Every structure is written in C-alpha cells, then in structure tokens.
Amino acid sequence: MGSLLGIALIGFVLGMRHATDADHVIAVTTIVSRQRSLGSAALIGAFWGVGHTFTIAAVGSAIILFNVVIPPRVGLTMELAVGIMLVLLGILNLTGVWRALSERFTPERAGGHSHAHQHGDYVHTHLHGHTPGQHGHAENATPQARLDRRFGRLGAYQAVRPLVVGLVHGLAGSAAVALLVLATIHNPAWAVAYLLVFGVGTIAGMMLITAAIAVPYAYTTRFSRLNSGLAAASGLVSLCFGLFIAYRIGFLDGLFTGHPNWTPQ
DSSP, X not given: OHHHHHHHHHHHHHHXXXXXXXXXXXXXXXXXXXXXXXXXHHHHHHHHHHHHHHHHHXXXXXXXXXXXXXXXXXXXXXXXXXXXXXXXXXXXXXXXXXXXXXXXXXXXXXXXXXXXXEETTEEEEEEEOSSTTOSOSOTTOGGGHHHHHHHHHHOHHXXXXXXXXXXHHHHHHHHHHHHHHHXXXXXXXXXXXXXXXXXXXXXXXXXXXXXXXXXXXXXXXXXXXXXXXXXXXXXXXXXXXXXXXXXXXXXXXXXXXXXXXXXXX
C-alpha cells in the first residue's frame, strides 16, 4: 500500500511539473492575458487541465492496454498541432480577435449586469438581467451562487477555448507519458490509474500557474497601455515559439521530408 501511495504522490507531483512546460505556459498566457479576475484565470487553468487529462488518459490508455504503436509521422503531426495552435493563439491575440470574441460571448455583455441579490438572509452578487431566463438559478438554490458568479463571468466561449487547447496539448504529450509509465509500472490497471492521478496533478498545477500569470494583468488594468502591452507581448511570444516548434518538427525532425525522426518527449 505504501508503494502505491508513493507512486500516486509521484504521479501527482510530476503532473504539476508537467503543467510548467514552456508550450503549456505560453498557450495559457495568451488566454488569461485578458482576464481581470484571479478566480476566473484559475478556472481557465482547470478547463485546460481537464482537456489535457482527457486526451492523456484516452490515448495513453490505448497505448498501455492495447499496445497501440504510434507511427513517427503521426506522432510528429500531433506535436506539430501544438506549434500551429500557438501560432494561431498568437495571431488572434495580436490582432485583437480574442478580445472581440470574449466580449461577444461574455454574458455580462449580453444585456445583463451584476448587483447584490438576496435569497432570504443570504445576499450575494451575480449576473442578473430583467428578461426571462436571465436569472441563472432558482430563488432557493443559494449554493449555486458561487458557480453562477464564476462560470457566468467566464462565459461559455472562454471555457471552451482552454478546454480545446488542453486537448491538443494532451494529444501531443500522451505517447511520451504512456511510454514512461509502461517503463515503470507493468500492471496495466495501475498504469492507467497513474495517468489519471498525473492528470489531476496537471489540473492543480495549471490552476496555480494561470492564477499567478493573471496577477500582472489584473493589477495593471488601470494602466491601459501597459496592460495592452503585456497582452501583445504574450501574443508575440506565442507566435514566435509556435513558429519555432513548427520549424523544428517540420524540418529538423523530418516531418516535411522523407525521413521523419520522432522520439516521444
């Protein structure tokens, strides 16, 4: 039992460390650069982690349980997807498309507003409107107030965006994680369980990272030029790093040539 708990702890810690990979941090930075709330930023990290864990668990389990072998060209293509995604995130951030889409799909911009609201002796603030269906929860459902505030402020679009980014990142890293687990844990059931614990650690780590990244953006809102400069810088870094990944995979690793050379990492 002690050894199993030790393996679980190692998986959780390694999952948190995995969240700090450069491509992960750069991608989420472009997403949280427009956030003004540390709580919303942490939620973005959680959605990223859920998406990442889903593909890590799905693809990794297939490798572990069914001995699926990923061809080098397919593996490189999965990693190239990360580079393309970083380029796209950078361009959208630099051109202001992220801000336009966020404003378009954030509930607060769609006719609602925030104000204090009372349920008996319980008073809270949440998004509210005066048209049918805008209240968000039943009058007696006070435990939902926190979720209403958090998810209402985040918006469906802003929740889906990090989820998709996490899915792509998980797809690129799933083979390496699964092969590492297979080398150390020979019981398939425990190996799959390790992947899930690893995923939970990744979620926790990314929540901390996104909250920390959001701090300078949240506290420079009064300085519009500085705030916009930070957001533009994150987009530029994402664009350049994505181009570097695409060049490395396409030419140095041979995806665009006749001799692909892929080592999961």
